[in-house]
Amino acid sequence: MTDLPNRTAFEESVRKRPKMYIGDDHIRLFEGLFIECIELCQIEEIMFEINIIRENKFSLGLSSPHNLKPFLDSLLLENTQFRIYLLKVLKIISEEFEIATNPAKTEILFSFDKNVINDLTIDYFKLSEKMHQLALLNRKAEILIIDKRGKYVNQNYYHFPQGVFYLFDRAITEALGNPEFKITFDGEIGSNKYQIGLAYRTDWYPTPNVISFANDVHTICGGSLVEGILEGLIKACRIYVKENNLTTLKIRIKKFVNGFILVCAVRGDNFIYGGNFKETLEDTPVREQSKQLMTKLVLDFLKSEKEKADIFLWRFDPSKLMSKIF
Incomplete structure (x- = not known):
């Protein structure tokens, strides 16, 4: 028994069930091609251009100072049960498929086979939202989307x-009041790359604003990264309170929620996700790394910014905040 289906069988599978590979709205195809190009070429510095020329006529433009040949060579690679190459899928479901290259740019021109794809509609705004997210998470990449189907x-x-x-700065700018408590980190721990922005708003009883990502996935329910950051924040506050003998302060987990702004992302290998649609990151090393990192960063902040620390810690003093709502 083999996990490598022969080419004929794979082509037949793709043509019978194309939505399994490219999604109901075809957005997953463009998203996957972008991610696949970066992964196979092991680069992030790329210009990725999606051009909707007219109904069912598309082009993908690729340019980079690095070698893009590994992505183009995926047409020749064998698919396995663990890896499907989307460029190969695109060729199978296309009526027209052509690759043109020159020293400055590689262009892939294609149109879907109408016998395979019934609905040829691409939602430009939904596509833009997805590519916007990918550009945020691949900071050296440039993405251009052009749609010529309409009047304009x-x-x-x-x-x-x-x-x-970018998202963290927006959250800070849009917050009522000026967040005094603010910590950022942009660097690597082991084999993982982190971007973490944490702050607290100063307006009355605001709801938390938490946005988290793992690789190219928006983990809408948080998970290991968010949990590790919160655990490190709480641990640092407890250490600081104990070291400074602040006996009137009662550190309660629920008090950390109000006014909380957190935008964070981690990039690494072999992450495990929870939920049917990867709603959470489930990775113990990420949780431990982010907890240890945040404990140090928060302690350093509290010790070096005593005035700001006092403003932040007032929420844990029952004698100063009588309301039980906060």
């Missing part, structure tokens, strides 16, 4: 050298 041309360009700190 739609076009969006995405490039975020600051990564997810």
Whole structure:
């Protein structure tokens, strides 16, 4: 028994059930091609252009100072039960498929086979939202989307050298009041790369704002990274309170929620996710790394910024905050 289906069988499977590979709205195809190109070429510095020329006429433009040949060579690779190459899938479901290369750019021109794909509609705005997210998480990448189907041309360009700190800076700017408690980290721990922005709002009783990512996945329910950061934050506050003999302060977990702003992302290998749609990250090393990191960063902040520390810690003093709502 083999896990390598022959080419004919694989092509037949793709043509019979194309939505398994490209999604109901075809957005997963473009998302997957972008991720696949970066993974196979082991680069992030790339210009990725999606051009919807007209109904069922598309082009993908790729340019990079690095070698893109591994991505193009995926057409020749064998698919396994663990890895499906989407460029190969695209060729199978296309009526027209052509690759043109020159020193400056590689262009893939294609149109879907109408006998395979019944609904040829691409939601431009939904596609833009997805590529916007991918640009945030791949900070050296540039993404351009052009849609020429309508009366006027739609076009969006995405490039975020600051990564997810773009979202963090927006959250800080849009918060009522000026967050005094603010900590950021942008670096590597072991084989994992982290971007973490944490702050507390100063307006009355605001709800938390938490956004987390793992690789190219929006983990909407948090998981290991968020939990590790919160555990490190709580541990640091307890250590600080004990070291400074602040006996009136009662550290309660629920008190950390109000006014909490957190935008975080981690990139690494072999992550495990929870939920049917990867809603959470379930990775013990990430949890331990982020907890240890945040414990140190928060302790350093509290010790070096005593005035700001006092403003933050007032929430744990029952004598100063009588309301039980907060």
